[in-house]
Amino acid sequence: DQQVKQNSPSLSVQEGRISILNCDYTNSMFDYFLWYKKYPAEGPTFLISISSIKDKNEDGRFTVFLNKSAKHLSLHIVPSQPGDSAVYFCAASERVGGADGLTFGKGTHLIIQP
Amino acid sequence: SAVISQKPSRDICQRGTSLTIQCQVDSQVxxxxxYRQQPGQSLTLIATANQGSEATYESGFVIDKFPISRPNLTFSTLTVSNMSPEDSSIYLCSVVLGSDEQFFGPGTRLTVL
Structure with missing residues (x-):
């Protein structure tokens, strides 16, 4: 059973607009959430994280929102740029920090249209 | 961040054979x-590579199939034993640095015929 779900396999967004990627989880023990970006033939690259004591974390064009009661998080990218085209993975852990292995969703392929 | 390399980057192997994948980091971690990523699937944790002791395997993964070595703080190997086509995946190592986030190697793409 998938504990981390990304229900949109792909998303197409116009350059300059906002990209919103969604992630749902079922394990209430998850306490730490991360987003990774992956280009073909490369390993995932860490983007941004959030712990359950916060509901928002921002880093430049990237903002992650966490709704713990709904077991839902989202990644907002604004403005979207062509270089943002990649597969985005949502991941979760029961502990803050990286001491535990991560549970990943299946990813969302973001395509930025010029 | 750290520089993480994996060898080989890709390989095509015959069923029944074994392949050892190396992961090298440029700093002690x-x-x-x-992890492995089967086609169309998410990344799945195989095991934690412990330095100086046996690896800790996740449910569904066993040492006989995926033996792991970690002789020091910068290097680890994963062996995929007695391979079958179902083992065709991307295998990735990851490390934790001082910032606590996991950083991933480039991956090894394995195809088993």
Whole structure:
């Protein structure tokens, strides 16, 4: 059973607009959430994280929102740029920090249209 | 961040054979992990590579199939034993640095015929 779900396999967004990627989880023990970006033939690259004591974390064009009661998080990218085209993975852990292995969703392929 | 390299980057193997994948980091790290990503699937944690002791395997993964070595704080190997086509995946190592986030190697793309 998938504990981390990304229900949109792909998303197409116009350059300059906002990209919103969604992630749902079922394990209430998850306490730490991360987003990774992956280009073909490369390993995932860490983007941004959030712990359950916060509901928002921002880093430049990237903002992650966490709704713990709904077991839902989202990644907002604004403005979207062509270089943002990649597969985005949502991941979760029961502990803050990286001491535990991560549970990943299946990813969302973001395509930025010029 | 750290520079993480994996060898080989890709390989095509015959069923019944074994392949050893190497992961090298350019700095000492405490935590190292091995994941696999089967086609169309998410990354799945195989095991935590412990330095100086046996690896800790996740449910569904066993040492006989995926033996792991971690002789020091910068290096680890994962062996995929007695391979079958179902083992065709991307295998990735990851490390934890001081910032606590996991950083991933480039991956090894394995195809088993």
């Amino acid at each position: 405490t935590m190292m992990f091995w």
